[in-house]
Amino acid sequence: MSEVMIAVIIVAALLLALLVASLKVVREYERLVVFRLGRLRGELGPGLVLMLPFLDRSVRVDQRVVTLTIPPQEVITxxxxxxxxxxxxxxxVADPVRSVMAVENHAVATSQFAQTTLRSVVGRADLDTLLAHRADLNExxxxxxxxxxxxxxxDVVVVEIKDVEIPELMQRAMARQAEAERERRAKVISAHGELEASEELRDAARTLGEAPAALQLRYLQTLLELGADQNSTVVFPLPMDIITPLMGALKQFAPGEDGTSPPPAAEDSSGGPS
Structure with missing residues (x-):
């Protein structure tokens, strides 16, 4: 093999290696921000990208959604x-060129600003808002x-508060407050029930008072219920319209305060009582 052939093969190998080094494969979710001799060339990709060796420098930017966890922050509400x-x-990343040219590290910058914003927003809210209205703080x-x-x-997609830790003493106070609130609601519900029951009893008494036959039927039904329980003691309810005349008659024959019987009613000259 002649020296010319060897030189041609060496040059061809060098050109092939140079061509291989000039080609870059950019994935669909990536972009290359290319600089030629320090000057911005632009955004390239996706697919097969040709670059000049030793002249072009590139920064690979991932455009997928990045999940960034903000470490716990001590906040005073x-x-x-x-x-x-x-x-x-x-x-x-919505604009790869600006993410490289405008800030040194966009992920670190976003994380630091998110931490300061979290402390600022939470510090303007009270504890009840932080626990019950978290969606407003997220917005x-x-x-x-x-x-x-x-x-x-x-491009920020989502910002969510993950967890809120409060002192144990405050947790106990909130537990007592919640228990007191439940007791208050139970008492209010019980009072409403008593009020509705009293209104129903009032309406029932009014209805029975307007219909004496219905009152008598209710009396008989009560006797039937007492007899069905096989009790040794039986209570007979007596209506007030029966007891009232009887009590009046007993008062007429009751002895006075000194133990003597009341004097008989005096009669006038016409033979009737005075």
Whole structure:
């Protein structure tokens, strides 16, 4: 083999190696931000990308949704309660060029800003709002973080508060408060039941008073219920319209306060009582 052939083979091998080094495969969810001699060339991909060796430098940017966990933050709420709150932020890169040019590390910047925003938003709310109206706080967090991340080419998808830890003493106080609230509701329900029952009894008494026959039937039904239980003691209820004349007659024959019988009724000259 001649020297010319060997030189041609070496040059062809070098060109092939150079061509292989110039080709890059970019996945569908990735983009390459390319710099040529330090100047921005632009965004390339996906697919097969040709770059000049030793002249082009690239930064690979992932455009998939990233889940970022915010570590627990010590927060003092508006009503001076210390709580530990952590959250989760889900974001993705919407503009690869801005995510590289505008900020050094968009993930770290988003994490740090989310931590400060979490402390600020939770510090403006009281404990009841933090526990019962978490959706409103999530919306405030989302608006603040999403607005700040726009210049970085980052699109915030979801911001959610994951967990809220409060002191054990406060947990006991809240448990006592919840128990007292349940007792109050039970008493209110019982009072409403008593009120409705008294109204029904009033209507029933009014109906029975207007129909003496119905009162007599109710009396007989009560006797039947007493006899069905096989009790040794039987109570006979007597209507007041029967007892009242009897009590009046007994008062006429009752002895006076000194133990003597009351004097008989005096008669006038016409033979009738005076």
């Amino acid at each position: 508006r009503d001076n309660v210390t709580a530990r709150v952590n959250a989760v932020v889900m974001f993705k 405030d967090l989302y608006q603040s973080i999403a607005h700040q991340a726009v210049p970085w080419g980052v």
